[in-house]
Amino acid sequence: MTMIGHLIDGVMREDAARTQNVFNPSTGAASKQVALASVETVEEAIAAAERAFPAWRDTPPAKRAQVMYRFKALLEEHADKICEMIGEEHGKIAHDAAGELQRGIENVEYACGAPELLKGEHSRNVGPGIDSWSEFQPLGVVAGITPFNFPAMVPLWMYPMAIVCGNTFVLKPSERDPSSTLFIAELLQEAGLPNGVINVVNGDKEAVDVLLSDERIKAVSFVGSTPIAEYIYSTANANGKRCQALGGAKNHAIVMPDADMDNAVNQLLGAAFGSSGERCMALSVAVAVGDEAADTLVSKLKEAMKPLKVGGYSDRSNDFGPVITRAHQQKVNGYIDSAEADGAAVVVDGRNPQVEGFEDGFFVGATLIDNVTPEMVSYKEEIFGPVLQVVRANSMEEAMQLINDHEYGNGTCIFTRDGEAARYFSDHIQVGMVGINVPLPVPVSYHSFGGWKRSLFGDLHAYGPDAVRFYTKRKTITQRWPSSGVREGVSFSFPS
Ligand code: NAD
Numbered sequence: 001m002t003m004i005g006h007l008i009d010g011v012m013r014e015d016a017a018r019t020q021n022v023f024n025p026s027t028g029a030a031s032k033q034v035a036l037a038s039v040e041t042v043e044e045a046i047a048a049a050e051r052a053f054p055a056w057r058d059t060p061p062a063k064r065a066q067v068m069y070r071f072k073a074l075l076e077e078h079a080d081k082i083c084e085m086i087g088e089e090h091g092k093i094a095h096d097a098a099g100e101l102q103r104g105i106e107n108v109e110y111a112c113g114a115p116e117l118l119k120g121e122h123s124r125n126v127g128p129g130i131d132s133w134s135e136f137q138p139l140g141v142v143a144g145i146t147p148f149n150f151p152a153m154v155p156l157w158m159y160p161m162a163i164v165c166g167n168t169f170v171l172k173p174s175e176r177d178p179s180s181t182l183f184i185a186e187l188l189q190e191a192g193l194p195n196g197v198i199n200v201v202n203g204d205k206e207a208v209d210v211l212l213s214d215e216r217i218k219a220v221s222f223v224g225s226t227p228i229a230e231y232i233y234s235t236a237n238a239n240g241k242r243c244q245a246l247g248g249a250k251n252h253a254i255v256m257p258d259a260d261m262d263n264a265v266n267q268l269l270g271a272a273f274g275s276s277g278e279r280c281m282a283l284s285v286a287v288a289v290g291d292e293a294a295d296t297l298v299s300k301l302k303e304a305m306k307p308l309k310v311g312g313y314s315d316r317s318n319d320f321g322p323v324i325t326r327a328h329q330q331k332v333n334g335y336i337d338s339a340e341a342d343g344a345a346v347v348v349d350g351r352n353p354q355v356e357g358f359e360d361g362f363f364v365g366a367t368l369i370d371n372v373t374p375e376m377v378s379y380k381e382e383i384f385g386p387v388l389q390v391v392r393a394n395s396m397e398e399a400m401q402l403i404n405d406h407e408y409g410n411g412t413c414i415f416t417r418d419g420e421a422a423r424y425f426s427d428h429i430q431v432g433m434v435g436i437n438v439p440l441p442v443p444v445s446y447h448s449f450g451g452w453k454r455s456l457f458g459d460l461h462a463y464g465p466d467a468v469r470f471y472t473k474r475k476t477i478t479q480r481w482p483s484s485g486v487r488e489g490v491s492f493s494f495p496s
Helices: 039-057 063-076 078-088 094-113 153-164 179-190 205-213 227-240 261-277 290-306 326-341 396-404 419-429 464-470
Strands: 001-002 006-008 011-013 018-024 029-036 121-127 129-140 139-143 168-174 198-200 216-223 244-248 251-255 284-287 345-348 367-370 387-393 411-415 433-436 472-480
Touching: 006 039, 006 179, 018 078, 018 326, 029 464, 039 139, 039 168, 039 198, 039 205, 063 078, 063 094, 063 179, 078 094, 078 168, 078 179, 139 153, 153 168, 153 179, 153 216, 153 244, 153 464, 153 472, 168 205, 168 251, 179 198, 205 216, 205 227, 216 227, 227 244, 251 261, 251 396, 261 284, 261 290, 261 387, 261 433, 284 290, 284 326, 284 396, 290 345, 290 367, 326 345, 326 367, 326 387, 387 396, 387 433, 396 419
Parallel strands: 001 029, 139 168, 139 216, 168 198, 216 244, 251 284, 251 411, 284 387, 367 387, 411 433
Antiparallel strands: 006 011, 006 198, 018 029, 121 129, 129 472, 345 367
């Protein structure tokens, strides 16, 4: 059986304290194993990164960026292989995997701008003959811990920026679909990165806890579920590390009575069921304003969902694939059961679909649930499956209050033709990423990504301009070269 190991100091290794099966969720078969790193293995990765830091820190930003140019070319060259790896272990269909990879590559493109991004700030003559400037210096060894649902893109949110800023990196990917993440890091190595600048350790909590406690790690970027994000953030902070921890979501779309309903339905289908709803920006709740709008929305959604196809990742005619594990399939089904038991109406039932030729795959079909109310567990918690819940509200204010009261605040969207309503919504909604007739308002690479409330612990968002700040320390230098022969007298007053 194939063993997925680690990349440490430029060398692929398979040392494993323990191992875990890696499944093909489309077939349900365990075809590979991943090595789960021991404390010693993680410490070796940190040591390699620490050794590589001084030389990499002193490498000119333009030279660091040149590695990223070559990396981008390699990612494009190997795109089909990467998408196949993502599909096999995650289950997403090839076109969806290609979209994920493209978004990741855009972060590499942004990182290519390192010389510009690291220029700093300069002020001449802040006082007579005195100049002052701020520069952005790397932190040292930084770590990233990433989730299963974007095995290519989310790591690429982190290490290209961290590395062009002059840091060295230890990545701990998801142990559930690690192959594409490891392969992509090998491509970065192939692009000419010195050994030890990027290191990948596969593993679980044991590996993560080393990254959180080892004093050589200066900062931690995390993306995953909220309970783990909170643990990572509080532990990293307690150990004196800078940390950004992005968590889970429950993204609502408000559907106003004046919305173009057919357009809203089309957008909701992709945003709710694409990638089996396993996206932190998936729209999982539609809040229809007014019963008439709700009735129209539900009947149009029901009709539009009929042709949706769930199936194996390799058939491009499928709309979406399986969920990640058998346990997760059961969890998603459990949320549908609980909504039903709580009195909601399961309008389209995706529990236990029959997928010919893939009888043991971890499939959940597209599911639509109407008359969901805020007290229901299935409304409060993140389902992370292909389940769209409809909540009925009497007014836009009531709909917005629901969103503002929810513990998560990652993404949201409003479907309307009314510019005034849209502007009011974007001004007052307590959510970090807002769409106006845009269902998945994922910021492009030159903005930054992050939610509010319990969807993000920390201050700086992921990638884009915030990443330059996260992965560097500001140093401000004030300089005077007195003219020869000029001597200043003693002064005891505050510099002015
Ligand atoms: P997860 O929290 O289970 O795992 C994320 C990472 O944490 C993995 O590398 C895992 O090995 C590690 N981990 C798991 N349990 C741990 C523990 N007890 N101690 C230390 N480390 C631990 O998340 P997941 O299931 O892989 O990913 C799905 C979740 O990620 C969803 O909640 C989704 O909303 C969220 N997500 C958020 C964003 C965002 O940008 N906000 C993006 C993608 C995914």
